[in-house]
Amino acid sequence: MYVDKNPLNLANVLKMNVKCSHCGLTYQIEPSFFYGAMYVSYGLNVAIGIAAFIVSYLFFDSSLKTAFIAIIATLIVTFPFVLRWSRNIYINMFVHYDPNFKA
Numbered sequence: 001m002y003v004d005k006n007p008l009n010l011a012n013v014l015k016m017n018v019k020c021s022h023c024g025l026t027y028q029i030e031p032s033f034f035y036g037a038m039y040v041s042y043g044l045n046v047a048i049g050i051a052a053f054i055v056s057y058l059f060f061d062s063s064l065k066t067a068f069i070a071i072i073a074t075l076i077v078t079f080p081f082v083l084r085w086s087r088n089i090y091i092n093m094f095v096h097y098d099p100n101f102k103a
Contacts, residue, residue: 001027001088007080014083023101029094034087041086048078 004012056070
């Protein structure tokens, strides 16, 4: 799906192949298709932020300032992964995987 398999290569984190090498599916179903992935990304980031807050504030008994820093640090570290997860989740809302399909 992605040109570069390494999500930490930030220059190529969102570059995708035009078509699936297995089934021939065109990934860009319509112009600006993956704009909807921004909403999925927002939800994932909120969930990750809440999880970081719970871990830092409740489990480690940190201050609100330290919990805020933990949230920001966690979101920065997970940023490239969330970008790809959101695209994968979004395309799977519209295209269902069939392991037996051959082009």
